[in-house]
Amino acid sequence: MNNSKIGIFCPAWMLAWHNTDHKIVKMFSRLDEFTDLKTDFVASRSYTLSYNFDKVLKRIVPGAPQILRHQIKDGKKDNDLIYHYGSPAAPEAFFKTVNPVPVFLTTGFMTDRFMKSAFGSIGNRQQEADQLAKVLDKAAMIHFHTEGGLNRFLHYRPEFKNKAVAIPFFLPNLRSAPLTANTGNQSIKILFVGNEGTRKGLFELIDALDLLGNTYLKNFNVEVTVVSKDRPIPKCGIKINWFKKVAHTEVLRLMEAADIFVLVPKSESYGLVLIEAMNAGCAVITDNDDTRKEILGDAGMLLSSGTPKAISNGLKNLIEDHERRAKLGILARARVKEKFMPSVVADKYAEQFRMLTNKN
Numbered sequence: 001m002n003n004s005k006i007g008i009f010c011p012a013w014m015l016a017w018h019n020t021d022h023k024i025v026k027m028f029s030r031l032d033e034f035t036d037l038k039t040d041f042v043a044s045r046s047y048t049l050s051y052n053f054d055k056v057l058k059r060i061v062p063g064a065p066q067i068l069r070h071q072i073k074d075g076k077k078d079n080d081l082i083y084h085y086g087s088p089a090a091p092e093a094f095f096k097t098v099n100p101v102p103v104f105l106t107t108g109f110m111t112d113r114f115m116k117s118a119f120g121s122i123g124n125r126q127q128e129a130d131q132l133a134k135v136l137d138k139a140a141m142i143h144f145h146t147e148g149g150l151n152r153f154l155h156y157r158p159e160f161k162n163k164a165v166a167i168p169f170f171l172p173n174l175r176s177a178p179l180t181a182n183t184g185n186q187s188i189k190i191l192f193v194g195n196e197g198t199r200k201g202l203f204e205l206i207d208a209l210d211l212l213g214n215t216y217l218k219n220f221n222v223e224v225t226v227v228s229k230d231r232p233i234p235k236c237g238i239k240i241n242w243f244k245k246v247a248h249t250e251v252l253r254l255m256e257a258a259d260i261f262v263l264v265p266k267s268e269s270y271g272l273v274l275i276e277a278m279n280a281g282c283a284v285i286t287d288n289d290d291t292r293k294e295i296l297g298d299a300g301m302l303l304s305s306g307t308p309k310a311i312s313n314g315l316k317n318l319i320e321d322h323e324r325r326a327k328l329g330i331l332a333r334a335r336v337k338e339k340f341m342p343s344v345v346a347d348k349y350a351e352q353f354r355m356l357t358n359k360n
Helices: 020-033 044-060 091-098 112-120 125-136 147-156 156-163 202-213 214-219 248-257 270-277 290-296 309-320 322-339 342-357
Strands: 007-008 039-040 081-085 103-107 141-144 164-166 188-193 222-227 240-243 260-263 283-287 300-302
Touching: 007 290, 020 091, 020 248, 020 342, 039 248, 081 342, 103 125, 103 342, 125 147, 141 147, 141 156, 141 309, 147 290, 156 164, 188 248, 188 270, 202 214, 202 309, 202 342, 214 222, 214 240, 214 309, 222 248, 248 270, 260 270, 260 290, 270 283, 270 290, 283 290, 283 309, 283 322, 290 300, 300 309, 322 342
Parallel strands: 007 039, 007 081, 081 103, 103 141, 141 164, 188 222, 188 260, 222 240, 260 283, 283 300
Antiparallel strands: none
16 A cells, blocks of 8 residues: 655646646646545645745746745645655745655756757756756656656766656546547548647648648548637638637547547647547657657657648648558557556556655
8 A cells, every 4th residue: 555645835726727837736636536645735825825926926027036935734744745846946945845755856858859949049958957956956756757858867967867757747537538430431530739829830730731732632521620729721722620719528529530630849848639639549640859759659650840741741641541540540549558548657656656655
C-alpha cells in the first residue's frame, strides 16, 4: 500500500481559467482516483490570493516587487510529499515553507526548435540549465514530462541523473474510445483542433487544401472540420465546418468520427491534443520535433517541414491510401494504451512517490 499524502502547493484557482498549467495541476490532483495516494491542495488561501494579485500587478507594473505569501493551510501540514508545478517564483521562501517535507517538482527543458520558434533564438542552453539547477537543487526529485526534456537537461547538468525522472502528463479523462471503421463508402473526415490557429498551423493546412483543390477533395469525398478561434477561409471553395469553440466532450466526439487529424504547429511545447486524437484512432499528421516524435513514435506521419506543400503531400498520401490510414489509427490507439492511459501513468507516479517517502 502506498497511502502517501501528496500536498499540492499550487494556487487553488487562477484568474486565467484557460491557463494550461493550472489545468495540468488540476488533472494531477486526480491521481487519487487511480491509486491509493491522497492528494490535496495545501497552499493557503493567502498564497492563492497573493499569487493571482502578483500576476495582475506584474502586468500593470512590470518589475513591481513580489508579494507572494507562502503558507500551508492549517490542518494540511501532515504531508508525506509536496508537489509543485513549474519553478517556484520565490524558491527560497517556497522551500523554507515546506521544509522538511521532500518536494517533487515538475519542470521542462524545451527543444531547440521550440525555443527558436517561440523566442526567436535558441539562447544559451547551458546558462538555462544552470539557472534551472540552481532553482531546483533543493527538490528531492525533478520531474520532466518527456524523456527528451530530461535528457536535454542532463546533457548540461549530468550530476542530476539520480534525482530526475521523466513521466508523461497524467490525463485522467482519457478513456478507450470506440473505434469506428470507415468502410470506404463514407466521407474521409479531416479534423484540426487548436484554439490559436495561427500558431498551431491552421492556415498552412488551409493552403494545403487549396493546393489539393476542390475537385480533388470532392472526388475523394473529403470533409474538413476546424475547431479554432481563427476562422479558416480556403480559396479553393471547399466547405469547412468551422467551430469557434465547442465543449471538450464534443471535441472528443469529432475525433472519434475523424479519419485524419492534422496539427503541424509553428510553435508548440508539447501537444496533448495529439494524444486524444491518437486515442480516438485518427491517423495523425504533425511535425517531427523531438517532442512529437516521442509522443507518436511510428504511430503517425511526422513531417520534416510545415509548409503547405509538405502538408498537402501528407494529406494526399493518407487520403488515397485507406490501408495506411487504418494502420496508423490502430498503431496510435495501441501507443496510447501502452504509454498514456491514466492507470499506466498513475502507477509510474505512485512508484516514484513510494521511493521518495519509503512507503511500500
